[in-house]
Amino acid sequence: MKKRLLAGMLTASLVVLSLTGCGTKDASTSGSSGGEEGKVYHIGINQYVEHAALDASYKGFVDALAEAGYVEGKNLKLDYQVAQGDMSTAQTIATKLVNEAPDLILGIATPSAQALANATKDIPILVTAVTDPAGSQLVASNDAPGGNVSGTSDLTPVKKQIELLKQLVPGAKKVAILYSSAESNSVIQADAAKAALKEAGMESTDATVSNSNEIQQVVQSLVGKVEAIYAPTDNMIAESMPTVAQVANANKLPVICGEGGMVDNGGLATFGIDYYELGKLTGKQAVKILEGTAKTADMPIEYLPDEKCTLKVNADVAKELGITIPEELQQSK
Incomplete structure (x- = not known):
């Protein structure tokens, strides 16, 4: 495993540091001038829910297209x-x-x-903010999709997130994993978290919602039964993070999150990917498809490069919970 380096600074309310080790693959777009002259390209977007991470993915996607010359209202x-x-x-x-x-x-x-993949086998589909496209039966394999679907994965460094939990809540012996059992991406992350917690010497318990x-x-039911909560990049939990935080923080239950937007909305901390950059990576894939230089069948699922991962700690929440941020997180260079 590659050695990971943290770099950053602590602001009044948040710590944001660079973290290596989140992805294994990189991509770059070819030079572009916005496609065929006079052609207006049509892209449909199906976003499951509105919350900070998914909204950032969409913005990054659109910005990457604009940087390549595809501008809404002009040729897009x-x-x-x-x-x-x-x-x-x-x-x-x-x-x-x-249609x-x-x-x-x-x-x-x-x-x-998944809804898009079930609706067409002909129109090119890109996906983003999907943890494991192959595991979610969207592609034949993440390395060789083989059909009309490709895109980017938001696979998070779950093991590093559990290590962070242990660092910030060293006395934790039992941890609840809070997620929606209906989201396959959440089930994948929950299974990874269970393995990481076991390896770290902590017991896990499922806290699922439908x-x-x-x-x-469900969060209220965890009070007195666990010492911390782990919430992966679950769309339902992310959207309802203010509710989670209100109950958890009032009862001194630290929440380690799957992504930074959840920390902004009351979670304690995360090691997570930058969803805006993930969207930009997907946008670069879109440019290749629009220009005819790549096809989804041959386009591997891509991951953010190492330097796009970040550590974020909500210092206000830490103070409310009575948690001291370790010196190495405050002063890492």
């Missing part, structure tokens, strides 16, 4: 749709987008990606 038409966390709505959006026969469709988050109305009650 974007049809951006959000399913508001409802799978049936995601399926309806997928059908609508496919419009765009040049490319983007699926942001696993449920929307809808957002259950979250407050």
